[in-house]
Amino acid sequence: MEKNPWRDQFPQLTGKDDAFLDSAASSLKPLSVIAAVDHYYHDLSVNIHRGMYASSYEATRLYEEARAKVAAFIHAEEEEIVFLRGATAALNLVASSYGAAMLGPGDEIVVSELEHHSSFLPWQAVAAKTGARLVFVPLDPDYRITVENVRKVITTKTKVVALTYVSNVMGYVTPMRDVIALAHAVGAVVVADAAQAVQHLPIDVKSLDVDFLAFSGHKMLGPTGIGVLYGKAALLAAMEPVEFGGEMIDEVNKDRSSWKDAPFKFEAGTMPIASAIGLGAAVDLLDSIGLSAIEDHVVRIRRYAYTQLKKVEGIVIYNPTADTGVIAFNIEGVHPHDAATFFAEQHVSLRAGHHCAQLLIKALGIEACLRASFYLYNTYADCDRLVAVAKEAVRFFKGVGF
Numbered sequence: 001m002e003k004n005p006w007r008d009q010f011p012q013l014t015g016k017d018d019a020f021l022d023s024a025a026s027s028l029k030p031l032s033v034i035a036a037v038d039h040y041y042h043d044l045s046v047n048i049h050r051g052m053y054a055s056s057y058e059a060t061r062l063y064e065e066a067r068a069k070v071a072a073f074i075h076a077e078e079e080e081i082v083f084l085r086g087a088t089a090a091l092n093l094v095a096s097s098y099g100a101a102m103l104g105p106g107d108e109i110v111v112s113e114l115e116h117h118s119s120f121l122p123w124q125a126v127a128a129k130t131g132a133r134l135v136f137v138p139l140d141p142d143y144r145i146t147v148e149n150v151r152k153v154i155t156t157k158t159k160v161v162a163l164t165y166v167s168n169v170m171g172y173v174t175p176m177r178d179v180i181a182l183a184h185a186v187g188a189v190v191v192a193d194a195a196q197a198v199q200h201l202p203i204d205v206k207s208l209d210v211d212f213l214a215f216s217g218h219k220m221l222g223p224t225g226i227g228v229l230y231g232k233a234a235l236l237a238a239m240e241p242v243e244f245g246g247e248m249i250d251e252v253n254k255d256r257s258s259w260k261d262a263p264f265k266f267e268a269g270t271m272p273i274a275s276a277i278g279l280g281a282a283v284d285l286l287d288s289i290g291l292s293a294i295e296d297h298v299v300r301i302r303r304y305a306y307t308q309l310k311k312v313e314g315i316v317i318y319n320p321t322a323d324t325g326v327i328a329f330n331i332e333g334v335h336p337h338d339a340a341t342f343f344a345e346q347h348v349s350l351r352a353g354h355h356c357a358q359l360l361i362k363a364l365g366i367e368a369c370l371r372a373s374f375y376l377y378n379t380y381a382d383c384d385r386l387v388a389v390a391k392e393a394v395r396f397f398k399g400v401g402f
């Protein structure tokens with residue numbers, strides 16, 4: 001079996017032969033990201049954009065350099081990159097600022113049952129406030145979003161299309177380019193939840209012509225506490241901030257105040273400086289390895305694991321045709337939390353539950369499921385262990401009578 005060329009860069013894996021198969025929840029962090037965060041705390045550790053001394057200038061430079069790296073990574077302009085706490089904060093900002101201002105009774109927001117709660121709940125809340133209506137794209141028999149089905153629900157009433165780019169449970173890639181064309185034909189904006197996309201697919205926001213795109217640093221080798229909202233410059237310029245405080249103002253008066261231009265008007269208060277700098281280092285690493293090399297690897301090992309796992313009697317797999325590195329499955333008759341505990345005891349880290357996608361779990365007609373997710377540091381040995389422990393689990397739970 002081939003040696004994984006990237007695994008050594010992840011200290012969490014050093015000296016362990018545990019199979020970490022939960023990267024869709026959060027990826028492991030490479031040495032270069034840890035070093036960038038450490039450099040900030042060790043050598044700088046000061047605030048940005050305000051200190052008139054060398055360490056503050058340097059911290060500001062690194063923070064803004066991280067913004068430039070993220071912008072280049074998705075082919076955006078720097079002023080179109082808003083740093084926020086994560087994809088959740090980014091999606092909430094679009095809904096509560098753009099959505100609340102633009103939507104009213106009679107308007108429609110297109111969503112799907114594949115959405116992560118972070119991509120669905122902000123729109124549910126805005127619909128309740130504004131009188132706009134949520135419209136669901138019917139999923140196909142594999143529970144995918146298809147262009148044909150999106151076409152069925154987009155009408156002249158559609159003002160927002162808020163869809164996941166890659167499903168966190170099924171690993172399906174939404175045909176986003178075609179969805180965007182359909183939405184734009186009726187003057188609607190598209191909000192793409194790219195929390196599971198940016199770490200797998202090259203994204204060019206300009207050529208895609210997407211209006212808003214949200215993602216989190218911690219799923220793409222970066223630190224926690226930092227995420228990104230990309231918005232087209234004209235849309236961000238027209239949006240009001242939803243958080244107010246230090247550093248986002250132009251001028252404050254007793255009667256009314258004014259804000260800086262985007263992205264700064266959306267970055268109120270002290271930002272997660274170290275995390276942003278760490279995200280810049282994560283982008284460097286993804287760029288130097290190349291997303292296509294990463295995705296070739298992920299798809300290859302996912303296929304290998306899937307091919308073995310589907311042969312195990314008693315295992316039911318919900319996404320045989322996944323496009324990227326996720327297997328959603330259950331052991332027949334066994335609660336996934338019990339199963340995940342069994343896997344954990346055998347040093348296989350999986351996720352169990354509804355994966356913040358209860359609408360999908362309900363559509364699948366189950367209570368919950370297990371999810372194995374793969375990333376660049378996973379190996380064929382991890383897959384073999386997953387399959388071996390799955391076989392043991394089936395035997396064990398049969399023994400205790402299910």
Ligand SMILES: Cc1ncc(COP(=O)(O)O)c(C=O)c1O
Nearest residue numbers: 086087088116118168195196216
């Ligand atoms: C598809 C999708 N959207 C949004 C999120 C929310 O990301 P965060 O919790 O980092 O804000 C996640 C996280 O699991 C996700 O998988």
